[in-house]
Amino acid sequence: MTRPGGEAVTPPRTGWGRVLAVLRRREIAFLIVGGINTAVGLGAFALFEWHFGNAVPYLGNLVLAYAVGTAVAFTLHRRFVFRVRGNVLIDLTRFIGVQASALLLNAAILSALVELVRLQAVLAQALSLAIVVSASYFGHLMVSFRRPRG
Numbered sequence: 695m696t697r698p699g700g701e702a703v704t705p706p707r708t709g710w711g712r713v714l715a716v717l718r719r720r721e722i723a724f725l726i727v728g729g730i731n732t733a734v735g736l737g738a739f740a741l742f743e744w745h746f747g748n749a750v751p752y753l754g755n756l757v758l759a760y761a762v763g764t765a766v767a768f769t770l771h772r773r774f775v776f777r778v779r780g781n782v783l784i785d786l787t788r789f790i791g792v793q794a795s796a797l798l799l800n801a802a803i804l805s806a807l808v809e810l811v812r813l814q815a816v817l818a819q820a821l822s823l824a825i826v827v828s829a830s831y832f833g834h835l836m837v838s839f840r841r842p843r844g
Contacts, residue, residue, distance in 0.1 A: 720775060727770040728827050735763030736823065740816045752808060752815040753801055760800075764793045776839035785839060792833035800826045 742755035750758075768789050772778060778785065800822055807818035 723775045724771075724831055727767070727775050728831070731763055731767040731770060732823055732827060734766050735759050736816075736820060738762040739819050743815055747815075752819075753805065755815075756801060756804060756819070757797070760793065760797050764790065767793070771834055772839065776834065778839045778841060780841070788840075789834065789838040792830060792838050795833060796826050796830045799829060 736759075739755055739759035742750070742758050743752060746755060746758075768786060771789070772782075772785060800819075803822035803825060804815070804818050807813045807821060808815055811818070813821070
């Protein structure tokens with residue numbers, strides 16, 4: 695649409711247009727992708743605990759779950775949350791660095807909840823993820839997918 699004089703007018707968003715606009719917001723996309731990735735990572739952790747729990751300590755299963763989750767998370771975050779282009783290898787290297795920091799934070803919280811509070815490992819992991827997911831958003835925003843301004 696245009697106004698008299700040729701000025702473009704954007705029609706108000708209604709229905710699905712409004713929904714899609716909300717879903718395109720970075721914070722909302724991060725929550726959706728984070729929810730998917732949290733389900734994948736927690737599911738992998740629970741599966742590894744169930745399958746390898748007697749042979750592999752819970753922190754070993756955490757590392758295995760992070761390997762699965764990192765592969766899924768990188769692809770989804772790069773494509774749907776931060777929507778960046780450019781050198782995939784640089785982004786992947788930065789992403790792995792942020793994920794390694796998140797893994798260390800996660801391991802510390804998980805250990806405290808299991809060893810000090812005496813929670814079961816899968817429940818402790820679910821609780822620790824609430825903190826780790828929030829911290830990792832800022833790491834990925836400021837490090838993994840940072841682009842120069844301008």
